[in-house]
Amino acid sequence: MKNSWLIAVREWRERVSSRSFIMLSVIGPLIVLGMVYVMFALGGQSKQHWNVLIADPGGIMNNKIMPQIDNSVTYAFADGYIEVDEFRDAKKYQKFDALLEVNEKVLSNKTGFVFYREKPSVRMQTRVHYQFERRLEEIVVKEFTKMSLSKFRSIKQPINVTFADVNDPEDEANDLSGWAGFFFGTLIFLFIFLFGMTVLRSVSREKSNRIVEVLLASVSPFQLMRGKIMGIGMSAFLQFVIWISIIGAGLYFMRENIFPDVMDASNINIEQLTLDANDASYQESYYAAREYNEFVNLVYERVEFGTILGFFILFFIGGYLFYSSIFAAIGATMGSESDGQQFVIPIVIVLCLSLYAGYYVMNNPETQMATFLHYFPFTAPVVVMVKLSQGYEVGHAYEIYVAFFVLIVSAFISLLIAARLYKNGILQFGHRLRIKHLFKWLKST
Amino acid sequence: MNTILEIRNVNKSFYQKPALTNLSLKVQKGEIFGVMGPNGAGKTTLIRIINRIFSPDSGSVRFDGDLMVDRDLYHIGYLPEERGLYRNMTVEAQAMFLARIRGLSKSDAKVKIDYWFDRFDINDWRKKRVEELSKGMAQKIQFICAVLHEPKLLILDEPFSGFDPVNVELIKQELSEMRAAGKTIMLSTHNMKSVEEICDRAVLIDQSRKIAEGSISELQDAQKSGLIAVRFQGNMIAFVNALWTGFVVEDKIILGDNRFEVHLAVRGESSFDDLLKVLMGHVKIEAVWEMRPSMQDVFIQLVQPKKEEDEK
Numbered sequence: 208m209k210n211s212w213l214i215a216v217r218e219w220r221e222r223v224s225s226r227s228f229i230m231l232s233v234i235g236p237l238i239v240l241g242m243v244y245v246m247f248a249l250g251g252q253s254k255q256h257w258n259v260l261i262a263d264p265g266g267i268m269n270n271k272i273m274p275q276i277d278n279s280v281t282y283a284f285a286d287g288y289i290e291v292d293e294f295r296d297a298k299k300y301q302k303f304d305a306l307l308e309v310n311e312k313v314l315s316n317k318t319g320f321v322f323y324r325e326k327p328s329v330r331m332q333t334r335v336h337y338q339f340e341r342r343l344e345e346i347v348v349k350e351f352t353k354m355s356l357s358k359f360r361s362i363k364q365p366i367n368v369t370f371a372d373v374n375d376p377e378d379e380a381n382d383l384s385g386w387a388g389f390f391f392g393t394l395i396f397l398f399i400f401l402f403g404m405t406v407l408r409s410v411s412r413e414k415s416n417r418i419v420e421v422l423l424a425s426v427s428p429f430q431l432m433r434g435k436i437m438g439i440g441m442s443a444f445l446q447f448v449i450w451i452s453i454i455g456a457g458l459y460f461m462r463e464n465i466f467p468d469v470m471d472a473s474n475i476n477i478e479q480l481t482l483d484a485n486d487a488s489y490q491e492s493y494y495a496a497r498e499y500n501e502f503v504n505l506v507y508e509r510v511e512f513g514t515i516l517g518f519f520i521l522f523f524i525g526g527y528l529f530y531s532s533i534f535a536a537i538g539a540t541m542g543s544e545s546d547g548q549q550f551v552i553p554i555v556i557v558l559c560l561s562l563y564a565g566y567y568v569m570n571n572p573e574t575q576m577a578t579f580l581h582y583f584p585f586t587a588p589v590v591v592m593v594k595l596s597q598g599y600e601v602g603h604a605y606e607i608y609v610a611f612f613v614l615i616v617s618a619f620i621s622l623l624i625a626a627r628l629y630k631n632g633i634l635q636f637g638h639r640l641r642i643k644h645l646f647k648w649l650k651s652t
Numbered sequence: 653m654n655t656i657l658e659i660r661n662v663n664k665s666f667y668q669k670p671a672l673t674n675l676s677l678k679v680q681k682g683e684i685f686g687v688m689g690p691n692g693a694g695k696t697t698l699i700r701i702i703n704r705i706f707s708p709d710s711g712s713v714r715f716d717g718d719l720m721v722d723r724d725l726y727h728i729g730y731l732p733e734e735r736g737l738y739r740n741m742t743v744e745a746q747a748m749f750l751a752r753i754r755g756l757s758k759s760d761a762k763v764k765i766d767y768w769f770d771r772f773d774i775n776d777w778r779k780k781r782v783e784e785l786s787k788g789m790a791q792k793i794q795f796i797c798a799v800l801h802e803p804k805l806l807i808l809d810e811p812f813s814g815f816d817p818v819n820v821e822l823i824k825q826e827l828s829e830m831r832a833a834g835k836t837i838m839l840s841t842h843n844m845k846s847v848e849e850i851c852d853r854a855v856l857i858d859q860s861r862k863i864a865e866g867s868i869s870e871l872q873d874a875q876k877s878g879l880i881a882v883r884f885q886g887n888m889i890a891f892v893n894a895l896w897t898g899f900v901v902e903d904k905i906i907l908g909d910n911r912f913e914v915h916l917a918v919r920g921e922s923s924f925d926d927l928l929k930v931l932m933g934h935v936k937i938e939a940v941w942e943m944r945p946s947m948q949d950v951f952i953q954l955v956q957p958k959k960e961e962d963e964k
Contacts, residue, residue: 213752221740417736421797424703424730425753427722634705647667 218438388596410538526588540632662711886935
C-alpha cells in the first residue's frame with residue numbers, strides 16, 4: 208500500500224500543479240455561476256417587446272386597455288373582424304406580433320384568443336392575460352355593478368386550486384427538482400469523463416516514455432494502477448471541493464448582494480401589488496419574481512444539498528473506480544500514445560448514454576427501464592442523482608443503497624479485469640491494439 | 653556465502669513460445685557478471701524475472717541465500733534497456749520519487765541525492781524539468797536513479813546502448829568503483845568489447861537456453877584454437893626451417909624492417925617450451941603468446957553453429 212500511496216501522491220502533485228487543473232478549478236464553477244446569474248438576471252430584465260393588435264368588433268373595450276404605457280407591450284385596436292389567415296398573411300398586419308380577438312360575447316363567456324407568430328415567454332403571456340383581464344374587470348364593474356372599481360378589487364379574491372400527488376403532497380419531486388438532480392448527474396459524468404481520460408493519458412504516457420519498466424521493478428502492476436487511480440481520483444475530489452466551494456460562495460453572494468429582492472419570496476406582497484397595479488416597474492418585478500421564484504426556491508430551499516452531496520461523493524467514487532479502471536486497462540494495452548482510440552470511443556459513447564439515461568429517467572421515473580438504468584453500473588451514477596432529487600417513494604430508500612452496492616461490486620470486478628489486462632499489456636510496445644490482444648491478455652495469467 | 657543471486661531451473665514461456673528453458677546460473681558477490689546473447693535469446697526476460705516484473709513458470713530465484721521476496725527489490729537497482737523519466741517533473745523530485753519507491757526514507761533519500769548530485773556535479777540541474785535536459789544529461793539522471801539507494805545488486809540492461817561515449821566511460825568507471833566497494837553488477841549487453849573489458853564472469857544465452865557460463869578467461873579458453881603467435885626479426889626461411897615438423901605455419905603478417913608475426917599450429921606432442929627451444933639462435937624473438945579468441949569470437953563461435961544446425 209505504501210508504494211501505491213507514493214504513486215498516488217506523485218500523480219496528485221502532477222495533476223494539481225498542472226495549468227489545466229488550475230484553469231478548470233476556476234473556470235468550471237464560474238461558468239456554472241454565470242449560467243445561474245443569467246437565469247436570474249434575464250428574468251428580471253427581459254426586454255422582449257410585443258406589438259398586439261386587438262380585434263374588437265363589438266367595441267367592448269372602447270379602444271382602451273392600459274391607463275399607462277407599458278414598455279413591453281404596445282396595443283393597437285381594429286374595429287372589424289380579422290380572420291387568422293388574413294392576420295397571418297396580410298402585409299399591413301406584419302408589424303404585429305399577435306392578434307387578441309375579443310368576441311362580442313366576451314363578457315359572458317370570459318374568453319379571449321391570442322394568435323401569435325412566435326411563441327411568447329410565459330411572462331409575456333401572463334402580462335397580456337393580466338392586462339386584458341383587468342380592462343374587462345373595469346367594464347364588468349361599470350356595466351353590472353354599482354360599486355367602485357377599487358371596492359370590487361378589494362373584494363375580489365382569486366381562488367387557487369392546487370393539484371397534488373398523494374405520495375408527494377409537498378410537490379418535492381417536480382420537474383425542477385429532477386433538473387437539479389440532472390445537474391448533479393451531469394457533474395458526475397463530467398468528472399468521470401475528464402478524470403477517466405486523465406487516467407488513460409497518464410498510463411499511456413508512462414508507457415510511451417518508458418518509465419514504466421523502472422517503476423515495475425519496484426511496484427507490482429496492480430499497485431501501480433491502484434496508485435494512479437487513487438492519485439487522479441484525489442485530484443478529482445479536490446477539484447470537486449473547489450467547485451462546490453466557489454459555487455456555494457457565489458450563490459450566497461448572489462443571494463445577499465445581487466438579487467436580494469428577487470431571491471426572497473417574502474418580498475412579494477400580492478395585495479400591495481394589486482393596489483399598485485398601475486405602476487409598471489412594480490409589475491415588472493412581480494412578473495420576474497413570480498416566474499423565477501420557483502427556480503430560486505429550488506436552488507436555495509428545496510434541494511437538500513447535504514444529502515445530495517453525500518450521495519454524490521459515494522456515487523462519484525463508485526462510478527470513477529468503475530470507469531477509470533476501464534480507461535486504465537485501455538491505456539495499458541495501447542501500443543502507442545495515439546493507438547487505441549477505437550476502444551476509447553465506445554466507452555465515451557456509453558458515458559454519454561448515461562447522461563441520456565439521466566434525462567430519460569427524469570421524464571419517465573416510474574418505468575421498468577428507469578429501474579434498470581438505476582441499478583445498471585454504467586448509468587447508475589447519473590441516474591441515481593436524478594432519482595435522489597426527485598425523491599424515493601416512502602419505504603423505498605433502500606434502493607439507493609442497493610444501487611450503490613451493485614456499483615461498488617461492479618467497480619471491484621472491473622478493477623480485477625483491468626488489473627489483468629494492465630499487467631499483461633503494460634510492457635507490450637509498438638503493436639496496434641486489437642480485440643484479440645485484449646482476449647489474449649485477459650486469458651493470460 | 654558468496655553467491656548473491658542464484659537462478660535454479662527457471663522456465664518461462666509466453667503463449668507457448670519458450671523464453672527461458674531450464675536456466676540456472678549463479679552470480680557471485682562483488683563481481684561484474686555479463687549476460688550475453690543474440691536478440692530474442694531471453695536476456696530481458698531473465699532480467700525481468702529477477703526484478704519480479706515477470707514470475708517464472710517454474711524454477712526459483714534466490715537472493716542472498718534465500719528465496720527471493722518483494723522486499724529484496726529494495727536491494728536491487730535496475731536500469732532497463734527501454735528507460736525513461738517523467739518529462740515534466742523536476743530532476744530532484746524525480747530522484748526523490750524513485751528513491752522512495754526503492755524503499756528509502758525521505759531523509760535518507762535527501763542525503764543520497766545530495767551525495768550523487770555532488771559526485772556527478774549536477775547540482776545546477778536540481779530544479780530543471782527533465783524535458784529541458786539534453787539526452788546525455790537525462791542519461792546521467794537515469795543512472796543516478798538506478799544506484800541512488802546503493803543496491804547490493806545493480807542490473808543494467810544494455811547500459812551502453814544510447815549513451816554517448818563520454819557517459820559510457822563515466823559509467824564504466826563508476827561500475828569499476830562499485831565493484832571495488834563490494835557491490836555486484838549484472839549487465840546484459842551486445843557490446844562484447846565491454847564484456848571483455850569489465851566483466852569477471854558471463855553467461856551466454858541463445859534461443860532461451862544457457863549455452864555457456866564461466867569466467868571470461870574460461871569462456872575464451874574453451875573456444876581457443878591452440879594457435880601460438882610469434883613476433884620476430886630475422887629471416888623467414890630460417891624461421892620455417894627451424895620449426896621442423898613440430899609446428900605448422902597457419903598465417904603470417906609482414907610487419908616491415910624484416911619483422912614478421914606468424915601464427916603457428918602445434919603438431920603432436922610439441923609444446924610451447926619446445927617452440928622457444930627450436931627458435932632460439934635462429935631469429936630474434938620479440939614476443940610469443942598463446943592466441944585467445946576475443947569475446948566477439950567466442951560469441952560468434954558459440955551462437956553460429958547452433959544457427960546453422962537449426963537452418964538444416
